[in-house]
Amino acid sequence: MKKIAIFASGAGSNAQNIAEYFRNNERVKIECVLSNKTDAYVLERAKNLEIDTLTFSRDDFYNGKNVLHFLQLRGVDFIVLAGFLWLIPGYMLDAYNGRIINIHPALLPKYGGKGMYGMKVHQAVVAAHEIETGITIHHVNAKYDEGDIIFQAKCPVLDGDTPEMVAQKVHRLEYEYYPGVIEKMLEKL
Ligand code: GRF
Numbered sequence: 244m245k246k247i248a249i250f251a252s253g254a255g256s257n258a259q260n261i262a263e264y265f266r267n268n269e270r271v272k273i274e275c276v277l278s279n280k281t282d283a284y285v286l287e288r289a290k291n292l293e294i295d296t297l298t299f300s301r302d303d304f305y306n307g308k309n310v311l312h313f314l315q316l317r318g319v320d321f322i323v324l325a326g327f328l329w330l331i332p333g334y335m336l337d338a339y340n341g342r343i344i345n346i347h348p349a350l351l352p353k354y355g356g357k358g359m360y361g362m363k364v365h366q367a368v369v370a371a372h373e374i375e376t377g378i379t380i381h382h383v384n385a386k387y388d389e390g391d392i393i394f395q396a397k398c399p400v401l402d403g404d405t406p407e408m409v410a411q412k413v414h415r416l417e418y419e420y421y422p423g424v425i426e427k428m429l430e431k432l
Contacts, residue, residue: 255285
């Protein structure tokens with residue numbers, strides 16, 4: 244049995260989609276959902292899905308090892324970031340070397356980096372008159388959105404598309420592909 248921890252800071256629709264995908268899977272379990280925000284809606288979703296949660300402060304995360312110890316105690320094999328907004332500290336990258344992935348709502352290396360998250364990404368894509376955008380699933384390293392790319396999928400940006408419309412298309416791609424890519428990564432562990 245491979246155990247996944249999902250880190251999320253916000254709404255958590257991807258976290259829920261991933262949890263539902265693996266719900267009756269005998270080889271994969273969503274062991275826990277972790278968040279840096281005590282009022283993140285993802286925590287509500289986790290509760291409804293009967294998944295344990297942990298919240299932590301900046302100090303816990305960067306100056307202590309409680310979060311890592313929690314993951315190790317629970318036997319977590321793989322970490323999935325889904326809308327998690329903080330950089331992963333070096334000690335955790337070392338402990339989970341090659342086993343932390345993220346999804347970004349654009350075609351990296353474009354529209355990535357610090358401050359490029361959520362609607363800001365889609366606003367920038369529309370403002371630049373891009374004709375396509377998409378998702379990037381990538382390994383996580385010490386910099387925002389710079390880890391090796393694992394998978395990308397594209398969708399068109401049409402004349403007159405608003406950032407909200409683009410966000411919807413991108414979310415659809417996220418739901419369609421993220422769980423399957425995670426499953427493939429776990430097979431290689
Ligand atoms: C997604 O668009 C994901 O690509 C990005 O953050 C967003 C999270 O959305 N990293 P949700 O919280 O899963 O609804």
